[in-house]
Amino acid sequence: MLSYIVRRLLATIPVMGIVALFVFSLLYLAPGDPAAIIAGDQATVEQIAKIRASLGLNQPFVVRFGHWLWQIVHGNLGTSVFTGQPVSAMIAQRIEPTLSLMVLTMLIALTLAIPLGVIAAWKHGTWIDRAIMIFAVLGFSVPVFVVAYLLAYVFGLTFRLLPVQGFTPLAKGFWPFLGTLVLPSLALGAIYVALLARITRAAMLEVLAQDYVRTARAKGVGQGGVLFVHALKNAANPVVTVAGLGVALLIGGTVVTETVFAIPGLGTLTVNAILERDYPVIQGVVLLFSFTYVLVNLIVDLLYSVFDPRIRL
C-alpha cells in the first residue's frame, strides 16, 4: 500500500513539472516588456536595461525558470501588473466563492447522478433508462451558460425563488450563502451529472452481469442490497475515475458560471485578468487550478485501492 502511494506521488512530479514549464512559458512569451512597463514612458534605454538586469530578465530561460520555480514553491506567485497586489493575496480573497461553488456542485451532482445511473442500469432498456440517457445527452450538449441563463430566468426572474446574481459569504449566514449558490451549482453541475450518470450506468451494467451478482440474488439479497452493496461498490472505480477527470469540466465551467451569476470568485478574476492582459494573475490561476486538478486525480488513484483491494498488491 505504501509503495503504491509513493509510486503515485512520484508519478505526479513530472506532470507538475510540465505544467509549471508551460505556465512559465506563458509569462516568458507574453507580449510586452515588464521592465519597460515598470520604467514608465520617459525611461531611457539604459534605465530599462538596468531594471531588466535587476529583475533578472536578461538571464537565460533555464535560470529564470529555476528562479521562478523557487519562488512558486515558497508561495510567491508574483504581483499583478494591474493592481500591484501580490497574486497569492488576490487569489486568497476570491477563493471562498469558487471553492464553495465547486464543493456544493460536486455534492449535488454525486447525490443526483449515482442513483440516476443505478436506476438506469437496473431498468435497463425500459423508458426510464431511455429518459435518463436522453437527459444525459442533453446535459452534455447544452453548454453551461445556457443552463445558467435558463435557471436564472426561470427560478430567479420568473418565480423569484432565488437570487439572480451575486454571492453572499458564509460569514453572513448559512441560508443566504446557500441561496446564492444553488442556481450556479445546478448550472455548473448539469454536465457533471450527465457524465457521472452515464458512467455509473455503464459500470453497473457490466457488474450486474457478473456471477457474484447472480449468487447474491440466489441467496435472497433484496434488490436494494444487490444494487447498492454488491454491484455499486464494484462499479465504483470507473465512476470515481470519471468523477476525478470531470473536475476539469467543473474548473472550466466555473469561469463561465461565475461570469453569468456575477460571483466574485477565481473565475471572474480569470476573466478580468484576460481582459486586462494581467499575465501574472492568469499564470497564478492556471497554476492553482491545474495543481488542484492533479491533486484530485491523485486522490482518485488512492481511492482505487479502497474500492478494489487487489490494487494494493
Add this chain to the structure above:
Amino acid sequence: MSEFALPEEAAALPEILPPAVRRGRVAGFVLQHPGIAIGGGLIAVMTVLALAAPWLGTVDPQSLDPANMLIVPSAGHWFGTDMLGRDIYSRVIYGTRVSLVVGFVVALLASVIGMAIGLVSGFFRALDPVLMRVMDGILAIPSILLAIALMALTQGSVGNVIVAITISQVPQVARLVRGMVLGLREQPFVEAAIAAGTRTPRLIWRHIVPNTLAPVIVQATYICAVAMIIEAILDFIGAGVPPIVPSWGNIMAEGRALWQVKPFIVFFPAFFLSVTVLAVNLLGDGLRDMLDPRLGSRK
C-alpha cells in the same frame, strides 16, 4: 464480359430484388441508428445554413442601425436587434459558419496531430516517456483554462482560436491511439507482418492505422462538440474572436448585460449552439455504437 450469357441472367435477378432491398437498407439504417440519422441530419441542415447564409433573408451581420436598436423579435427582425441595432437573425445565421469551421477544423487537426503523436509514441519506445509526460502535462490543465491562457498570448482571431483549442484536445487522441497501438503490436497479424519483413512505415500505414481509425473518428466527433462549446465560451468571456465577428458566443456576450430585460438576445444563439452540439454528440454516440458495439454497451 458482354459476349457471355451470364450477365444477362444475373441482370434478371436485381429487377425484382433491389428496390425493396435498397429502401429497406435506408429505413433500416435510420431505425437502427437513430442518433446518426438525427444528428447527421441536423448537422447537414446547419451546414446548409452556414453555406447559404447570404441568401436566407439575412442582411449584413455587421451593419449598425442605431435607430432600430433592441427591437423585440418581429416580422422585420425575426430574432430582434441588439444594442447597436444589428439584426440578430443575420448574426445568428452567419454565426453558424464560425462554430462549424472551428468545430470541424479542430476535430480534424486534433485527430491528425494526436494520431501522429500516438503512433510515434506507441512505436518508438525511446520517445514514449517524453511524449506521454508532455501529453499528461497538457491534460493536467483543464482545456478551457488552457485555451484561455493561450488566447491571452495572441490576438483574437478564428485561426488563433482553432490553434488554442486544438492544443488542448491533441492529448486525448494521442493517448487513445498510443493505447491502441500498444495493444495492436501484440496481435498475431502484426507479428506476422513483422515476421514477413514488413518495414515499419508500411506496417504502421497498412496494419496499425486502419485499426485505430474507428475509435479516433468517434473521438473526433466529441472533440468537435467540445471545440464548439469552448469557442463560444472564449467569445463569451471576451477572449475569442473579435466582437465584431458574428459568432454565437459574441452575440451572447453582447446580450449578457441586458439578459434580464432583453432575454431574446441570449436565447437565439444559445438555442442554435445547443442544438448543434446536441447533433454532433448524437452523431458521435451513434457512430460509437455502430463502429464498436462492445464499447457502446460498456460506456
